[in-house]
Amino acid sequence: MTGLDRKIREEGAEDLSTDTVMRVTGKAPVSFQQFAQRHAGIWMRELDSTMTF
Numbered sequence: 001m002t003g004l005d006r007k008i009r010e011e012g013a014e015d016l017s018t019d020t021v022m023r024v025t026g027k028a029p030v031s032f033q034q035f036a037q038r039h040a041g042i043w044m045r046e047l048d049s050t051m052t053f
Contacts, residue, residue, distance in 0.1 A: 007013040021029040030038075 004013075017029070021027065
């Protein structure tokens, strides 16, 4: 099992991509980092609206 983990971590053994996002949405896929950066403002506004002091 640790051998598999090492192959995934060090060699990217499961670093696969498909065309599913493009086929389903018609838009190119983006990384999670890109998605998070684009939507950070929305999450921050929601967080601010739920905070009470």
